[in-house]
Amino acid sequence: MDADLIIIGGGLAGLTTANRALELGLRPIVLEKGKEADYACNSRYSGGLFHVAFKDVTKPVEDIEAAVKASGELIPPHPGSDNVQSIMSEDAAKALAWLRQERGKFIKGGQPEFMRWMLAPPRPRGAGLDWKGRGPDVLLRRLTEALQKAQAAPRLGWRATEPIIENNCLSGVIADGPNGKETIRAPAVVIADGGFQANMELMQHYISPKPEALLQRGGGTGMGDGLRIAKTAGAALIGLDSFYGHLLGRDAIQNPKLWPYPVVDTIARSAILVDQDGQRFTDEGLGGVSMANAVARLADPLSSVVIFDEETWTGVAADNRYPPCMNPVYENAGGKVFSASSLDELALELGINADGLSHTVETWNDAVDTANFSNLSPQRSPQTFKPEPIRNPPFRAIPVIAGITYTMGGIAINRDACALSEVGDRIPGLYAVGSASGGIEGGKSSAYIGGLAKAVITGLRAAESIAKER
Numbered sequence: 001m002d003a004d005l006i007i008i009g010g011g012l013a014g015l016t017t018a019n020r021a022l023e024l025g026l027r028p029i030v031l032e033k034g035k036e037a038d039y040a041c042n043s044r045y046s047g048g049l050f051h052v053a054f055k056d057v058t059k060p061v062e063d064i065e066a067a068v069k070a071s072g073e074l075i076p077p078h079p080g081s082d083n084v085q086s087i088m089s090e091d092a093a094k095a096l097a098w099l100r101q102e103r104g105k106f107i108k109g110g111q112p113e114f115m116r117w118m119l120a121p122p123r124p125r126g127a128g129l130d131w132k133g134r135g136p137d138v139l140l141r142r143l144t145e146a147l148q149k150a151q152a153a154p155r156l157g158w159r160a161t162e163p164i165i166e167n168n169c170l171s172g173v174i175a176d177g178p179n180g181k182e183t184i185r186a187p188a189v190v191i192a193d194g195g196f197q198a199n200m201e202l203m204q205h206y207i208s209p210k211p212e213a214l215l216q217r218g219g220g221t222g223m224g225d226g227l228r229i230a231k232t233a234g235a236a237l238i239g240l241d242s243f244y245g246h247l248l249g250r251d252a253i254q255n256p257k258l259w260p261y262p263v264v265d266t267i268a269r270s271a272i273l274v275d276q277d278g279q280r281f282t283d284e285g286l287g288g289v290s291m292a293n294a295v296a297r298l299a300d301p302l303s304s305v306v307i308f309d310e311e312t313w314t315g316v317a318a319d320n321r322y323p324p325c326m327n328p329v330y331e332n333a334g335g336k337v338f339s340a341s342s343l344d345e346l347a348l349e350l351g352i353n354a355d356g357l358s359h360t361v362e363t364w365n366d367a368v369d370t371a372n373f374s375n376l377s378p379q380r381s382p383q384t385f386k387p388e389p390i391r392n393p394p395f396r397a398i399p400v401i402a403g404i405t406y407t408m409g410g411i412a413i414n415r416d417a418c419a420l421s422e423v424g425d426r427i428p429g430l431y432a433v434g435s436a437s438g439g440i441e442g443g444k445s446s447a448y449i450g451g452l453a454k455a456v457i458t459g460l461r462a463a464e465s466i467a468k469e470r
């Protein structure tokens with residue numbers, strides 16, 4: 001055997017698994033398809049907020065668990081998964097402690113609870129992608145340095161493509177390396193490839209009829225190789241129809257300064273999201289991740305617009321607690337906010353149905369005034385985000401695009417991050433961590449629990465399980 005474990009992917013999930021494995025006396029090999037030392041991945045681009053279900057990870061486990069449960073209805077539990085989602089609350093504080101022990105530096109990023117633990121140094125609160133030398137980049141470099149010191153540096157430019165299965169047992173992977181195809185053997189294989197958001201065929205099958213009309217809001221590296229490898233090895237793939245992402249202004253297609261920030265969510269979850277007929281089509285009260293999924297599922301994902309008024313623009317949109325604020329950041333970075341003194345004029349400018357829009361806004365304002373949302377179709381959940389009326393001119397609009405960060409479904413796992421078959425049997429030697437794993441996030445309302453925490457918690461569990469079984 002070449003190693004005790006092979007890890008496919010050098011994002012936070014893969015590097016966590018590798019470092020923890022080393023600490024436990026194992027010999028890991030990390031295969032990373034990126035060729036440069038600062039290869040793109042979602043972990044490196046992340047905002048660095050370490051939370052579980054938007055809770056401070058040092059809060060009592062029961063509080064975090066309640067927040068996890070309240071995040072939304074998850075897919076039915078996979079056989080053998082044994083309440084896997086609860087590892088997120090049980091291990092939240094342990095994961096933070098481990099990162100700090102690995103020289104991960106944190107600061108308080110802001111007042112809201114989910115900003116309590118932010119990787120330092122933080123990114124500036126402006127528009128666009130800004131990752132070099134920021135907290136998540138620094139953390140990845142530190143985790144990489146620790147592997148280098150132990151002669152276990154990630155093998156850069158290696159893309160795992162297939163499992164090796166001998167006598168019905170997984171015994172390694174085949175990878176395309178700098179010198180062509182190679183065979184690498186180990187008793188355990190950990191899939192940490194970050195999801196399938198960049199694989200247009202899989203995206204079209206599971207996420208959107210027109211995946212090319214979504215914007216990659218991340219490294220764009222997840223091609224679903226891990227899913228294919230796991231499936232060939234007998235693993236079940238679950239909950240593939242949800243993703244973590246945000247609503248972005250559509251101008252982000254041409255203007256790179258408009259992604260991954262600012263996001264349109266804060267406006268949209270207070271106001272309305274309409275289609276070309278001027279009709280609402282989703283429950284805005286479920287938040288930005290849910291709305292981004294709804295937009296992606298439309299026959300034309302480039303057809304929806306957020307409509308709001310002056311009060312929302314100068315209020316919620318300028319709320320400094322959730323930086324960077326759309327107002328003024330979006331326009332300053334070159335994004336267009338449509339503005340008109342009447343709704344009819346606004347509809348004309350946008351090219352959407354004026355009668356439809358006017359009727360939708362009237363019905364909406366009635367619902368907000370009477371605090372009765374049950375007659376709206378689709379319904380509007382008012383509990384989490386306060387709905388605002390659309391009454392004070394100028395009326396405003398931002399055409400949106402669904403920005404996809406990572407797919408939430410993936411390889412079915414149990415509480416030790418071991419991959420499971422369709423009937424819930426363990427696939428000996430196969431593990432899935434981070435965004436490659438399934439069953440922790442997603443479901444009907446695309447419940448988002450926390451990508452960084454999921455990467456570290458599943459990574460630690462995988463390494464510890466492999467060490468125990470050796």
Ligand SMILES: Cc1cc2nc3c(=O)[nH]c(=O)nc-3n(C[C@H](O)[C@H](O)[C@H](O)COP(=O)(O)OP(=O)(O)OC[C@H]3O[C@@H](n4cnc5c(N)ncnc54)[C@H](O)[C@@H]3O)c2cc1C
Pocket residue numbers: 008009010011012013014031032033034039040041042043044045046047048049050051158159160161192193194195217218219221222223225226260405406433434435436450451452453455
């Ligand atoms: C802009 C942005 C902001 C975010 N903000 C936050 C935040 O504040 N808080 C939070 O909790 N989460 C956040 N996230 C999400 C979080 O970053 C991810 O959920 C997490 O980092 C996923 O880690 P991962 O290791 O599973 O995947 P990744 O970091 O994507 O790593 C996967 C790696 O696998 C490699 N790979 C893929 N296929 C192969 C193959 N076949 N062979 C070898 N290597 C392969 C890729 O090149 C990549 O390096 C954010 C993400 C983005 C993009």
